[in-house]
Amino acid sequence: MKKTLCFILLTLTLLNAKAFNAPMQTYMNELSAEAKAANPNFTGFDAKRGEAIFVSKHTGKKGTQMSCTTCHTTNLKNGGQNVNTNKPITALAPSANPARLTDVAEVEKWLRRNFNDVFAREGSALEKGDVLTYIINQ
């Protein structure tokens, strides 16, 4: 009985675990190596730190206060809206929008654009890895 319960729990945990596809995992490994090179004490990406980055407010490229949530909102399972054009943005959470975080070129493009828009600079490997770890678990 205990064994069965254990098995069920393990299966549920595995099903619930959010995994990157192979190309994305390769990209995450590259970010990880870069983060380790920048800081030898780096031990891995962290969703909590990613969330903190995601909600933090900064003076963006346009000189106004904004955060990732300005367009994407705080619930990533919901869609958002482009703050400049009002055009709808589909949900970022892979659980709600399976196409998210599946294409490395798309991910790199939007990280570059959106870090510049919100932080007025590009993101570091640590920041990008943390944010992606936060999003993949949504």
Place this chain on the structure above:
Amino acid sequence: MKKLLLITALGLNFAFASSVAPSDNAQYQKECASCHFGYQPALLNKASWEKVMGNLSDHFGTDASLGKVESEQILNYLLTNAGSGKITANNSTMQITKSPYFIKEHRKIPAKLIEQKEVSSIANCLACHTTADKGNYSERAIVIPNYGRWE
């Protein structure tokens, strides 16, 4: 006589058609229309599109940068289909809304109808031109939010 009528009718039809070729390029739609309305290439001339594509990392205040290959492909699409004639005359800025023809066509619209949240910007074509995504800007297809038809 019949022929003359036909020519006149065709000419009138052309003058009032208010249509441009739809932006049916999948790459353009993906890379540009993910953030804003997919403005048809014919709404700006070549000089304007070169300016737009020459500075995507500061695109009206936001970073819309693309990879080199994508950028070249899209520029090529835009230049091949760029506008000429009255729509783009005397406008080589990056903004369709700076075209004298555009300004003339929109001059009678009260500011409050543009500023309302359903529209919010004169650059939000689709808010009132209900068939703008098909390249059809005819007056018959205009429905201004909280106002109605514009005829």
